[in-house]
Amino acid sequence: MERIDKIIASQGKYSRSDVKSLISKRRVTVDGVVVKSSSEKADAEKHTICIDGMPLTIKKNIYLMLNKPKGYVSATEDKEHQTVLELVPEDYAGRELFPAGRLDRDTTGLMIITDDGVMAHNILAPKKHVQKVYHVTLDIPVTAEMQKGFADGVELNDGVCKAAGLEITGEYTATVTLKEGRYHQIKRMFGCFGAKVTALHRTAMGDLYLPDDLTEGHCRELTADELNKLQQIK
Ligand code: URA
Numbered sequence: 730m731e732r733i734d735k736i737i738a739s740q741g742k743y744s745r746s747d748v749k750s751l752i753s754k755r756r757v758t759v760d761g762v763v764v765k766s767s768s769e770k771a772d773a774e775k776h777t778i779c780i781d782g783m784p785l786t787i788k789k790n791i792y793l794m795l796n797k798p799k800g801y802v803s804a805t806e807d808k809e810h811q812t813v814l815e816l817v818p819e820d821y822a823g824r825e826l827f828p829a830g831r832l833d834r835d836t837t838g839l840m841i842i843t844d845d846g847v848m849a850h851n852i853l854a855p856k857k858h859v860q861k862v863y864h865v866t867l868d869i870p871v872t873a874e875m876q877k878g879f880a881d882g883v884e885l886n887d888g889v890c891k892a893a894g895l896e897i898t899g900e901y902t903a904t905v906t907l908k909e910g911r912y913h914q915i916k917r918m919f920g921c922f923g924a925k926v927t928a929l930h931r932t933a934m935g936d937l938y939l940p941d942d943l944t945e946g947h948c949r950e951l952t953a954d955e956l957n958k959l960q961q962i963k
Contacts, residue, residue, distance in 0.1 A: 733759065734767040736778065739823035740788055741950065756781050790845035791824050792956055793817065795948035796939060797840045803831040810834060816946055817842060829853060830934075833913060838863070838931035839939040841959070842948065852934065852962050858891075858908040859935045859962055863915055864898075866928035871895075871903045875922045879905070883918045887911060890918060901927075935962055 734748040743751065749767050751757050757764040758779045759771045771778060778785045795813060797803075802810045805827050813828050829841040829849035843849055852859050879895040894906035905915055916926045932939050936958040943949060951959070 730770040730772050732767065733757065733764055733769050733771050733778065735823050736771060736773050736787070737780070737785060738820060740785065741791065741818070741820045744820050745822075751780060758782075790848070791821060791826065791843060792845065792848070792951040792959070793821075793826070793842040793948045794937070794939070794943065794951055794955070795828075795840045795842055796943045796945050797832055797837055798945045799835050799837055802834050803828045803840065813840060813842065817948060830910065832931060833916070833929070836929040836931065837945065838929075839934055839937070840931070841934070841937075841951075848959060852959060853910070855909060857962055860933070861907050861910065861931060862933040863905045863907070864928075864930045864932060865903050865905050865915060865919070865926055867901050867903070867919060868925040868927050869923070870900050871897045871924075872922070873897075875903075875919070875924070878922065879918065883921050885911070885914075885917050885921070890914070893918070904932075935959065 734745055734752065737743055737748045737757070738745045748757075752764050752767050755763050759769070759776050773787045795816060797813055800811060801813045801816065804812050805814055806812060814826060817826060824844045826842050826844050827849070829843050830853050832838065832840055841849070841852070851857065876895045876897065879893040882889045882892055890911070891908050893908070894904075896904045898904055907914060915929060919926050937955055
């Protein structure tokens with residue numbers, strides 16, 4: 730059994746204070762009985778919680794996509810820096826969310842935040858080879874030599890990388906496609922060619938793309954279709 734206000738707020742649509750107000754206006758019922766206090770408890774799996782007579786559909790897990798800005802670390806806690814979880818709306822406070830995968834503090838773009846450990850494990854497991862796409866800007870021009878090196882497999886101090894795609898999109902810019910995710914991988918790969926990455930932005934993971942209308946620092950729940958794309962990674 731859990732507090733009713735916590736159950737409703739954890740679904741993301743209403744904040745704790747919204748729920749308080751709904752309850753004080755007698756708009757919330759549990760199995761048809763009006764809830765009088767936010768501290769009343771219910772079991773979301775056994776009881777039917779309704780708001781204005783409409784049953785609340787309980788989501789077992791939450792899946793958010795974030796357009797990560799610079800300056801945030803991909804962790805749940807950090808003593809020194811802000812974490813990506815600080816960008817998640819308060820409404821999800823009751824959930825044990827974590828970032829599924831890492832982007833460096835100065836990397837921007839697509840990141841999944843969830844409380845579904847199984848799904849996170851699935852998309853991150855190295856043997857799944859989930860393709861990740863990054864837009865990269867360098868301090869020196871991108872060369873055909875880099876392109877060939879990426880295709881052949883760059884040798885890093887922790888072993889040879891899998892073949893990676895490098896499409897030259899401008900004098901200093903490229904789109905890189907990786908099938909693995911090692912520590913600072915893209916920066917280290919370009920480092921082998923004497924280049925420094927000055928901007929790195931992830932645009933896709935598997936078939937999931939960062940939408941143009943999701944502005945930096947914002948997150949939203951995945952649509953059913955987007956979630957399906959992630960769940961197909963098996
Ligand atoms: N490669 C990097 O170097 N950094 C990232 O954040 C992601 C890929």
